[in-house]
Amino acid sequence: MSDSLKSSKAEINMSTMDVIYKRRAVRDYLPQAIDKMVIRTLLDAAVYAPTAIDEEPWSFAIIQNQNILDRLSESAKDLIRHGDKNSTEVKHLLPHANTPDYHAFYNASTLIVIYSKFQGQFVEADCWLAAENLMLAACSKGLGTCVIGSSVLALNTLEWKAELGIPAEMMAVVPIIIGLPAGETPPVPRKPPEIIVWK
Numbered sequence: 159m160s161d162s163l164k165s166s167k168a169e170i171n172m173s174t175m176d177v178i179y180k181r182r183a184v185r186d187y188l189p190q191a192i193d194k195m196v197i198r199t200l201l202d203a204a205v206y207a208p209t210a211i212d213e214e215p216w217s218f219a220i221i222q223n224q225n226i227l228d229r230l231s232e233s234a235k236d237l238i239r240h241g242d243k244n245s246t247e248v249k250h251l252l253p254h255a256n257t258p259d260y261h262a263f264y265n266a267s268t269l270i271v272i273y274s275k276f277q278g279q280f281v282e283a284d285c286w287l288a289a290e291n292l293m294l295a296a297c298s299k300g301l302g303t304c305v306i307g308s309s310v311l312a313l314n315t316l317e318w319k320a321e322l323g324i325p326a327e328m329m330a331v332v333p334i335i336i337g338l339p340a341g342e343t344p345p346v347p348r349k350p351p352e353i354i355v356w357k
Contacts, residue, residue: 172298177297181293185343186339186340187265188338192338197270208284216274217273217328219271219322221322230313262306271330271332276327277329282331286332302338303335307333313330314329
């Protein structure tokens with residue numbers, strides 16, 4: 159483990175419920191790189207997610223090259239600018255995409271993309287379950303994470319698949335940034351569970 163992580167809250171001992179309630183979507187990161195052994199620990203946690211009919215349909219791409227992250231951010235912003243202006247997502251993201259210094263990955267040092275190896279009824283759900291395991295494991299080590307859905311279109315272009323060495327038939331499902339939070343992210347209130355039936 160790197161010194162930067164040792165000096166962070168990397169060895170926090172939290173209960174499962176603590177981690178669930180503490181996890182945040184972090185959008186401000188320190189520049190320190192995440193150690194390879196830490197990333198491997200997070201990936202090991204990810205693959206222990208439930209998986210329908212034991213398919214384990216996930217594969218992972220780890221991107222820590224700043225030049226690639228910067229260019230991928232610009233590609234994501236460009237696709238948003240040229241997207242369907244009536245789309246709720248485009249309406250939400252367009253002000254960011256039109257801001258020159260906005261970085262789609264919030265300057266995080268690491269992007270982990272969960273790809274599906276094949277298509278199937280439960281494949282995307284499996285990948286999202288792996289993502290949640292990864293994010294909770296990261297939180298338990300004092301790291302911040304955030305799903306960057308705005309990068310999915312760019313990651314699934316043939317150009318980016320070719321550059322990253324991703325087989326054309328694989329699909330990016332969940333891009334997650336990981337890093338040391340630059341500060342505290344306040345909790346976001348959640349509505350209580352809406353129970354429609356309890357018999």
